[in-house]
Amino acid sequence: MKPRLLIVEDDPNLGEILSEYLGLKGYETTLMRDGEEGGRAFKKAEFDLCILDLMMPKKDGFTLAKEIRATDDDTPIIFLTAKSMKQDIIKGFTIGADDYMTKPFSMEELLLRIQAILKRSIKKEEPFPNPFTIAGLVYYYQENRLITPKREINLTTKENELLKIFFENVNKTVERSSALKKIWKDDSYFNARSMDVYIAKIRKYLSDEPSLKILTIHGEGFKLVEVN
Incomplete structure (x- = not known):
């Protein structure tokens, strides 16, 4: 199965580029435009990794990440932000982020970080005994x-x-x-x-x-x- 990625990005151009690029690299992507849409999508399906923009309408990335972590400690989260302030980076990791990328960023670098995180987090499931x-x-x-x-x-x-x-x-x-x-x-x-x-x-x-x-x-x- 293809790893499933939830992308929550309010910039329509960047969102489409991310979704298309990662789709071509072998991932199944779900793109949402704001934090509220992202929260609803996360509740409806299972994802292997979330990519969250920080500054979004209706619900920001920090708030969405807190809601995700309230019920899910395992799904990795990568924050995307135009900010590079130290306190924001610390806040992101305190909430439970696995990585943090500042815009503009290299798509190739994002891909490598996704691959590294998934390699650590996705465990091979042992076949269930039958009987x-x-x-x-x-x-x-x-x-x-x-x-x-x-x-x-x-x-x-x-x-x-x-x-x-x-x-x-x-x-x-x-x-x-x-x-x-x-x-x-x-x-x-x-x-x-x-x-x-x-x-x-x-x-x-x-x-x-x-x-x-x-x-x-x-x-x-x-x-x-x-x-x-």
């Missing part, structure tokens, strides 16, 4: 199938994806927002309610195996635990 066994359960992710001590269950797509996340993170908290963005591509209120319904169904499936429980971690998300 995956835990306690008295046998789980076939590729077939959307769960076998418990009492029955065999054909899972819906969302049940299957949720169960995979829980099995990948046994005894670890699965953040609500992270799961919503990964499966529903949006952490809206209505999608959150939908996820709660699916988790209730998964809890019923796991009730066939008493040693496994899904706990609700208030204010954070959920945790699948093994009970001795």
